[in-house]
Amino acid sequence: MSENIDVILKEGRKFNPPDEFVKNANVTRSEYEKLVRLGKDAPEEYWAQAAKELHWFKTWDKTLVWDPPKAQWFVGGKINASYNCLDRHLKTIPQKTALVWEGEPGEVSTWTYRELYEQVTRLTASLRRLGLKPGDCVAIYMPMIPEAVVAMLACARGGFPHTVIFGGFSAESIKDRVQDAEASVIITADFGYRKGSQIKLREQVDKALKDCSTVKYVIQVQRTKSGQITSEGNRSFSKPACFNSNGNALDWHELISSISHEETQTQGYAEELDSEHPLYILYTSGTTGKPKGIIHTTGGYLVEALQTTKQVFDIKPYDLYWCTADIGWVTGHTYIVYGPLAAGASIFMYEGAPTTPTQDRFWAMIERHHISILYTAPTAIRAFMRLGTEPLRGRDLSSLRLLGTVGEPINPEAWMWYRENVGRNHCPIVDTYWQTETGSIVISPIPGAVATKPGSATFALPGYDVDVVDKKGEPVPPGGGGYLVIKKPWPAMARTIHKDPERYKKQYFSEYPGGVYFTGDGARKDEDGYLWCLGRVDDVLNVSGHRIGTMEVESALVSHPKVAEAAVVGRPDSLKGQALAAFVTLKAGVVQKGDTDSLNAMANELKAHVTKEIGALARPDDIRFTDALPKTRSGKIMRRLLRELATSGQVKGDVTTLEDLAVIAALQKDGEE
Numbered sequence: 001m002s003e004n005i006d007v008i009l010k011e012g013r014k015f016n017p018p019d020e021f022v023k024n025a026n027v028t029r030s031e032y033e034k035l036v037r038l039g040k041d042a043p044e045e046y047w048a049q050a051a052k053e054l055h056w057f058k059t060w061d062k063t064l065v066w067d068p069p070k071a072q073w074f075v076g077g078k079i080n081a082s083y084n085c086l087d088r089h090l091k092t093i094p095q096k097t098a099l100v101w102e103g104e105p106g107e108v109s110t111w112t113y114r115e116l117y118e119q120v121t122r123l124t125a126s127l128r129r130l131g132l133k134p135g136d137c138v139a140i141y142m143p144m145i146p147e148a149v150v151a152m153l154a155c156a157r158g159g160f161p162h163t164v165i166f167g168g169f170s171a172e173s174i175k176d177r178v179q180d181a182e183a184s185v186i187i188t189a190d191f192g193y194r195k196g197s198q199i200k201l202r203e204q205v206d207k208a209l210k211d212c213s214t215v216k217y218v219i220q221v222q223r224t225k226s227g228q229i230t231s232e233g234n235r236s237f238s239k240p241a242c243f244n245s246n247g248n249a250l251d252w253h254e255l256i257s258s259i260s261h262e263e264t265q266t267q268g269y270a271e272e273l274d275s276e277h278p279l280y281i282l283y284t285s286g287t288t289g290k291p292k293g294i295i296h297t298t299g300g301y302l303v304e305a306l307q308t309t310k311q312v313f314d315i316k317p318y319d320l321y322w323c324t325a326d327i328g329w330v331t332g333h334t335y336i337v338y339g340p341l342a343a344g345a346s347i348f349m350y351e352g353a354p355t356t357p358t359q360d361r362f363w364a365m366i367e368r369h370h371i372s373i374l375y376t377a378p379t380a381i382r383a384f385m386r387l388g389t390e391p392l393r394g395r396d397l398s399s400l401r402l403l404g405t406v407g408e409p410i411n412p413e414a415w416m417w418y419r420e421n422v423g424r425n426h427c428p429i430v431d432t433y434w435q436t437e438t439g440s441i442v443i444s445p446i447p448g449a450v451a452t453k454p455g456s457a458t459f460a461l462p463g464y465d466v467d468v469v470d471k472k473g474e475p476v477p478p479g480g481g482g483y484l485v486i487k488k489p490w491p492a493m494a495r496t497i498h499k500d501p502e503r504y505k506k507q508y509f510s511e512y513p514g515g516v517y518f519t520g521d522g523a524r525k526d527e528d529g530y531l532w533c534l535g536r537v538d539d540v541l542n543v544s545g546h547r548i549g550t551m552e553v554e555s556a557l558v559s560h561p562k563v564a565e566a567a568v569v570g571r572p573d574s575l576k577g578q579a580l581a582a583f584v585t586l587k588a589g590v591v592q593k594g595d596t597d598s599l600n601a602m603a604n605e606l607k608a609h610v611t612k613e614i615g616a617l618a619r620p621d622d623i624r625f626t627d628a629l630p631k632t633r634s635g636k637i638m639r640r641l642l643r644e645l646a647t648s649g650q651v652k653g654d655v656t657t658l659e660d661l662a663v664i665a666a667l668q669k670d671g672e673e
């Protein structure tokens with residue numbers, strides 16, 4: 001019987017971790033308190049201790065050099081992320097399962113640490129054979145198949161920064177990212193499965209390639225062969241078939257098996273890289289029309305990926321850990337690949353959609369593989385809630401011992417549903433707040449040490465100086481709301497925006513002085529000091545846990561020849577968190593006033609256009625046509641009014657600064673019809 005959520009919230013009820021969990025926890029309450037104290041009094045010492053867990057070819061000379069906004073961690077140290085995720089474990093756990101994978105059609109494959117190592121070294125040797133040197137960028141546009149993990153680790157091994165592009169992005173988005181990153185190789189697959197269909201990734205790459213002059217090679221996995229571990233072979237290296245003017249197509253399987261054992265030994269080595277060597281570029285949406293390339297470097301990022309994985313996910317040797325994110329997002333980078341593999345964990349990876357072919361697919365996989373830790377998004381939980389408990393009935397989920405959420409605020413109802421129905425009231429829930437820019441989790445309960453409240457990410461992890469401040473940068477009193485900031489540098493923080501350091505400074509470090517990082521999020525601190533992360537306060541939206549810039553969607557809309565002007569805002573959505581509402585002014589004479597059929601057709605055309613320009617994730621939910629957009633006297637679009645309108649169809653408050661009150665009146669009238 002579900003407890004009344006209003007009562008729980010009103011009472012400020014806390015949920016203590018079960019005794020059994022506490023008894024075996026990686027971090028106990030008293031250890032947690034010690035870590036918090038050390039993190040507060042001597043943060044550099046705290047992080048240096050964490051760094052010692054990793055293998056360094058050469059130890060660092062200085063833990064931190066901080067010249068805001070430029071941070072350098074473990075300066076002078078030499079390290080390799082792939083070495084730490086693979087070679088380091090070969091001495092102790094070579095036969096341990098590193099990865100269990102299930103394809104959407106149902107294939108299963110299991111890779112030991114040794115097998116993963118062998119594939120990765122082969123691919124690194126292959127990339128070296130193609131002429132790649134440390135610093136050369138590789139784009140990865142792949143489905144959720146084991147080769148995606150191999151590709152990332154092979155790049156990290158050679159010092160080739162990767163840029164993983166989410167498989168749902170369109171050719172245009174691939175082009176933008178590949179051009180900006182100047183990638184010389186793209187690794188892709190012919191297709192991947194999603195909702196029973198074949199999503200043709202290679203086709204999108206082909207389209208994008210026409211405008212990607214830096215790309216010399218395209219390496220393609222054949223999906224039907226994916227997950228199969230290629231046996232050692234000595235086949236000769238077939239000359240690549242000509243692909244087009246600037247790309248040679250190589251078959252992944254041929255390429256890998258053409259590398260001899262000797263060549264793997266001599267050319268598959270892990271490059272000894274500076275701690276600050278770029279590990280990857282990950283594009284994420286901001287407040288301008290184009291996504292920004294967030295750069296993460298090696299040493300500091302890996303230190304925190306490992307530390308937070310162990311602390312927050314309480315990883316044990318016997319766990320099978322499943323993070324349901326796609327490798328195209330930062331969650332997939334840090335908590336599918338780098339953190340868990342650095343920790344020597346066994347990870348589970350699934351290719352497809354949560355309810356394909358049946359609504360109980362997730363639960364069936366948890367039962368089948370005895371998954372013990374599940375880390376997913378609130379949107380997924382809300383989608384499961386809508387399906388009711390029937391798909392869960394009869395499923396043995398007793399292997400689960402810890403649950404996590406990420407990517408967007410979780411509403412207390414969804415939190416309670418997750419706890420009761422998936423966690424059977426005995427799994428702690430870690431609500432983890434972080435961002436692409438932070439690189440790893442910033443705010444989260446440590447499950448054996450912190451009591452949770454539904455909807456709150458609780459406290460900052462040890463080592464972080466997080467606060468909620470007002471406009472002037474003053475901390476808000478308990479019970480107050482304000483802006484979420486991080487006051488001191490941390491090892492996994494982004495180093496810059498690729499090719500745009502000024503934007504990096506302006507975006508994150510100009511709101512408050514003294515090297516204080518502004519997250520762009522609003523938060524509330526309650527009377528007990530618990531943090532409640534409320535979502536973005538800028539023009540960035542969070543749709544189903546995916547970050548989308550309103551300006552990006554606006555740019556896509558105005559690139560349509562019939563659109564004169566567009567404004568995009570978010571409105572609350574009970575499933576997706578936020579939905580995209582677009583207000584569009586068409587060019588004169590495009591559609592006759594009152595011609596509803598033509599307007600409906602136009603709305604569909606524009607939705608398809610945005611899908612083509614960015615990807616289906618940015619497809620507007622609503623499109624409303626208007627003769628003009630409400631603007632201030634200085635010409636700024638009045639987004640607050642549009643947000644209100646999109647949400648309620650009504651506008652309240654002061655509109656006297658409006659250039660044209662008639663515009664708002666007309667929009668309101670349409671909303672009433």
Ligand code: PRX
Pocket residue numbers: 284330331405406407408409410431432433434435436437457519520521533534535536542545546547
């Ligand atoms: O608004 C916050 C929200 O997601 C944003 C970061 O998005 P992205 O860079 O795509 O990374 C998502 C995965 C780490 C944040 O600025 N967000 C993330 N986690 C939470 C959250 N909002 C509330 N609670 C969370 N646990």
